[in-house]
Amino acid sequence: MKRSFKNTLKIGFVIACIMTLFCANIGAASAAYEPPKMPRVFSFKASSTNVTMGETVVLSWITANATSVEIIGLEKTPEEALPLIGSIEVWPLASTSYVLIAKGPGGVVSQTVTVNVEASGDVEIEYFKASSSNILLGETVTLSWKTCCAKSIKIIGLEKEPEETLPLSGTLEVFPMATTTYILQAVGFNGEMVTKTVTVNVNQAKPAEIKYFTASPEECYEGEDVTLSWSVENAKAIAIRDLKTGLAATDSIVVNPTSTTTYVLEAYGYDGSHVTAEVTVNVKEKPVITSFTASATEVSKGQLVTLKWTTENATKCEIVTNDGLVLPNRPANGQISITPNHTRTFTLKAYDGDTVIAEQSITITVK
Known part of the structure; x- marks a missing residue:
């Protein structure tokens, strides 16, 4: 019996120690x-607390110790969760x-900002017009408009x-395939x-036509x-073959051919037609003086001297002197005998038609 009592005391002592340690740990925790x-x-806050109907406002916020925020009063629910800042x-x-609600493990707080909206004036379309009211089939037109106090617009x-979404004021390119009345609703x-409303008349396309295609000079x-x-009419595309595309209906360009060249103008119509015109530029070789000599360049007074010359591509030649003597209509290749009585400079001129292209001079000195 005594041994059982002693064991009971021991067990009670152990339990007391365990409870003491447990209570100590709970207190520490x-x-x-x-x-x-x-x-x-x-x-x-709001970027503006007083606006006119239709104007936008930016709401901005900064929170702390929150895990999520939401705003009551928005016109539509955001597609994504709002950031904490x-x-x-x-x-x-x-x-x-607008009520901002910030939620976190510690609770929920809110803050409010009010935006006052003043009613706008009556909606108005200041203008609605087309860049052209008469076009050929296949051409485009630009519609332009300006509205006031509109919430939305639509073009029928x-x-x-x-x-x-179409802007409240702006432009739009259209391509009517038939006469069309466009209706702007604001x-x-x-x-x-x-x-x-604005009406665009669409005329059936005519074949492309080249009015003229010229070269100057030829x-x-x-x-x-x-x-x-x-000059071209009724064409949607114009080009000079192997030279340039995207040409205007009536225009000109400068070229510098190095040999005889035939230029081909091409025009493509809205109706599928394809027409061409040609012009040829003949590139000539310039006249040149290949030689111009005198049998003697120092002579006595009255002594006979022969001038000789040869040219290429010249139509005629002419000899003039420094004191005004002119010997016209000389052949392209030839010679002439003279008896100078005083020192003279003789100049051979080679012509292409009526234009002097090349010159060369020689002086005969009379002793």
Whole structure:
């Protein structure tokens, strides 16, 4: 019995020790525990608190100790979660109080900002017009418009729906395949709708026609300037073969042929027609004096002297002296005998038609 009592005492002592250690650990853990911090909103503001209907406002915020934020009052729900520090663009249609709610392990806090919206004026279309009201089939037209106090716009009659929302004021290129009346609809913030129309007349395409295609001059020397000029009607594309594409309907360019060249103007019509015109520029070789000699360059007064010359590509020659003597209409290759009585300089001129192209001089000294 005594032994059982002693064992009971021992067991009780061990249990007391264990409980003492357990309570000590709980106290230490309680002393180290810190409750989560309360979320804070350091800033929540609007870029403007007074706007006119249709204007946008940027809301911006800074939070701390939060795991998520949301804003009550937005016109549409954001596609992604809002950042803890960030901004968002809004477009209030009426005076709105936006409430930022910041949530975290420590609780929930909120802050409010109010944007006052003043009603805008009546919606108005200032203009709606086309760059051309009469076109040929296949041509494009630019529609342009300007609106005031509109919430949205729409154009009825387009060949295909725009990939993006049309701006309240802007331009759009269209390609009507038949006479079309385009209707611009503008809707105001109060729901009012106004419209304006513009009609584009589309005429059936005619065959492309080249009115003229010329070269000036039609003859030249190698590398000289030649102007090609043309005028074309009813063409969607114009080119000079092997030279230049994307030409205007009526224009000119300068070329510098190095040999006789035939230029071909091509015009493609909206109806599928293809017409051409040609002009040839003849490139001539310049006249040159290959030789101009005298049988003697120092002679006595009255002594006979023979002048000889040869040329290439010349139509005629002429000999003139420094004191005004002219010997016209000499052949391209020839000679002439003279008896100078005083020192003279003789100049041979080689012509192409009526134009002097080359010259060469020789002086005969009379002793």
